[in-house]
Structure formats: C-alpha cells, structure tokens
Amino acid sequence: MQGLLAEVTQTFRENALNVARDELSTTKGKTENIFYLTDAHGKHVDSKTIESVRQRIGLDYLRVKKLPLAFRNNEKGENV
DSSP states (O other): OTTHHHHHHHHHHHTTOEEEEEEEEEETTEEEEEEEEEOTTSOOOOHHHHHHHHHHHOTTTOOOEEOOGGGOSTTOOEEO
C-alpha cells in the first residue's frame, strides 16, 4: 500500500507514541517493518491505544506482539 509508512508514523505521533526501536526485513519480495513502541513517558503502551492505532492503520497491515524479553527495560515497549 502506497503511503503506508507515512500513515503509520503520523498515527504514532497523533497517539503520542515513540519508536524505541525499529527493524526492517525483506524476504521473498515482502518487506516487514517492526516498530517497538513506548508511550510518551517511555512506558508500556496500553491496549486501548494499540487497538485505536490498529483500527486507523488497518488490521491487515498491523500486527501486535510483545517486545522480546531480551530487549525489555522496565516495562518498555510494545512491538507493532
């Protein structure tokens, strides 16, 4: 989808989310961008905010996972 990255980052900004870490991978012609998010205070993102972001961006384009334990620091991070 053209313009998806712009839509994603604008949605993050509007919901006061920070990208704590970003990973990009390409396999079999498919690109996947993984964002590890925190709220404005560096804390875990609440489920209501995550659901709002998913509805805005589109359920087909956004999956939500927890930040791997190796990268967690004081409850930081949702992986989107």
